[in-house]
Amino acid sequence: MDRKNELAVRKKLNDVSPSFCLAKWYQVTIHLQNGQTHSCHHPHPHKVGMRELQENSTALHNTVWKKYQRYKMLKGERPAECDYCWKIEDSHADSISDRTFKSAEDWALPNFKEATTKPWDYDFTPRYVEVSFGHGCNFKCIYCAPHISSSIMAEFQRFGHYQESPEFDLDNLARTGQMPIPKDEWNPYVDAFWKWWPDLVPELKNFRITGGEPLINQNTFRFLDYIKSHPMPELIFGINSNLGIPDAQYDRFLDSMKYILDHKLIRHFEFYTSVDTHGVQAEYIRNGLSYKNYMTNVRKFLTTLPIDTKLVFMCTYNALSVPTFNEFLEDVVLLKKEFKNSQGEPRVILDMPYLRDPSYLSLAVLTDDFENMIKGSLTFMKDRSVEKLFQHWVFNDHEISKMERVYNWFVSLPKDGENVRKMRKNFFSFIREHDRRRGLNFRSCFPMMKGFYQICEDVYNNDSIDVG
Numbered sequence: 301m302d303r304k305n306e307l308a309v310r311k312k313l314n315d316v317s318p319s320f321c322l323a324k325w326y327q328v329t330i331h332l333q334n335g336q337t338h339s340c341h342h343p344h345p346h347k348v349g350m351r352e353l354q355e356n357s358t359a360l361h362n363t364v365w366k367k368y369q370r371y372k373m374l375k376g377e378r379p380a381e382c383d384y385c386w387k388i389e390d391s392h393a394d395s396i397s398d399r400t401f402k403s404a405e406d407w408a409l410p411n412f413k414e415a416t417t418k419p420w421d422y423d424f425t426p427r428y429v430e431v432s433f434g435h436g437c438n439f440k441c442i443y444c445a446p447h448i449s450s451s452i453m454a455e456f457q458r459f460g461h462y463q464e465s466p467e468f469d470l471d472n473l474a475r476t477g478q479m480p481i482p483k484d485e486w487n488p489y490v491d492a493f494w495k496w497w498p499d500l501v502p503e504l505k506n507f508r509i510t511g512g513e514p515l516i517n518q519n520t521f522r523f524l525d526y527i528k529s530h531p532m533p534e535l536i537f538g539i540n541s542n543l544g545i546p547d548a549q550y551d552r553f554l555d556s557m558k559y560i561l562d563h564k565l566i567r568h569f570e571f572y573t574s575v576d577t578h579g580v581q582a583e584y585i586r587n588g589l590s591y592k593n594y595m596t597n598v599r600k601f602l603t604t605l606p607i608d609t610k611l612v613f614m615c616t617y618n619a620l621s622v623p624t625f626n627e628f629l630e631d632v633v634l635l636k637k638e639f640k641n642s643q644g645e646p647r648v649i650l651d652m653p654y655l656r657d658p659s660y661l662s663l664a665v666l667t668d669d670f671e672n673m674i675k676g677s678l679t680f681m682k683d684r685s686v687e688k689l690f691q692h693w694v695f696n697d698h699e700i701s702k703m704e705r706v707y708n709w710f711v712s713l714p715k716d717g718e719n720v721r722k723m724r725k726n727f728f729s730f731i732r733e734h735d736r737r738r739g740l741n742f743r744s745c746f747p748m749m750k751g752f753y754q755i756c757e758d759v760y761n762n763d764s765i766d767v768g
């Protein structure tokens with residue numbers, strides 16, 4: 301979307317009210333493991349009450365709470381839960397937030413009339429649905445949480461939460477309605493979802509499955525089987541996977557997707573897979589990962605599915621990604637070169653959201669010494685840019701701008717002060733406990749971060765600031 305269109309959409313929204321956003325009406329992320337919902341994915345999720353669900357079959361999206369936020373938007377009041385957008389809009393008069401970007405999407409803007417003419421408490425049908433069927437996951441990624449991964453839940457049940465992240469205390473999760481329903485127990489939210497499904501389907505434009513790990517959840521296969529007998533030629537389907545699932549399960553997924561794509565039963569397929577750096581360092585971050593098997597599965601995906609199917613690497617760039625990120629980029633370059641679509645473009649794309657929480661694992665904890673490494677990754681990508689090499693298979697502007705954003709953020713961060721000391725103290729105490737629980741050794745896994753780790757240990761030993 302160009303600037304002119306962005307401004308036109310923003311004006312259209314602002315003519316209703318300066319806080320009006322179609323994502324609140326037409327996009328939903330639902331966490332069926334604990335019955336929470338949010339629109340869009342930026343605000344904190346809130347609970348769908350069991351009574352509400354019994355009375356309203358669309359309550360996984362149309363909760364009383366959400367309807368009230370829509371009411372506020374129509375009246376020009378800013379829902380506090382949308383502060384992600386308000387911060388951006390208040391930073392500069394010209395700043396455009398996701399309120400505009402999301403509202404301009406194909407799943408949102410065509411419904412403008414419906415949203416503005418139907419009553420605020422109407423039960424709207426979402427066009428973009430993201431769902432987690434459960435928290436079952438065989439990985440324990442270092443920055444993940446017990447209500448997202450059953451493996452982390454099991455670890456927390458044994459050892460308790462990390463003192464550096466008290467919000468994940470299991471009692472606190474239970475108190476705040478975030479405790480997942482155990483994965484082998486009957487889940488009324490999953491039932492409610494499938495009951496609602498036939499009403500959802502006719503309007504659905506985008507459907508995305510997250511987790512947990514979706515490829516070990518039977519509901520994912522239920523959806524794939526549904527598509528085989530009920531084609532949805534307008535649907536954009538996306539799924540996230542850790543690609544560390546058993547071979548039989550992976551083959552079953554690839555067979556289904558091949559059938560669906562060969563028979564053009566959906567419009568488009570988006571496959572996202574997570575890895576944050578290279579080799580043993582990636583394995584340390586994403587506990588459960590075998591980097592070698594992971595890359596084998598990436599190749600299997602690219603060789604099995606039709607030539608115009610893409611794979612997006614989701615790299616949650618964090619403090620531990622930095623030292624070996626270039627080696628990962630080298631692997632990406634090889635894949636880009638080897639696997640091209642019918643237009644000669646690479647089938648492998650890099651996306652780099654950067655980690656913000658927990659802050660002690662984010663770039664904010666690092667010392668200045670790491671600037672050259674991050675810059676080195678940016679230079680690596682720029683040296684292999686489309687502009688420089690005039691080749692389709694190298695890094696495009698969008699990928700480079702993501703790395704540039706990471707670098708600029710790092711450079712802008714304070715490198716000392718009380719907050720930074722506290723993060724370094726937390727980094728040391730977290731890693732020490734993490735290694736104890738998992739029988740790992742940070743120093744031997746990250747020899748290039750030994751000096752930094754020593755700094756964190758010294759802060760831990762000398763600092764009188766309380767951890768928390």
Ligand code: SF4
Nearest residue numbers: 321340342382385399
């Ligand atoms: S205003 Fe922003 S945070 Fe709120 S629903 Fe819209 S896009 Fe999401």
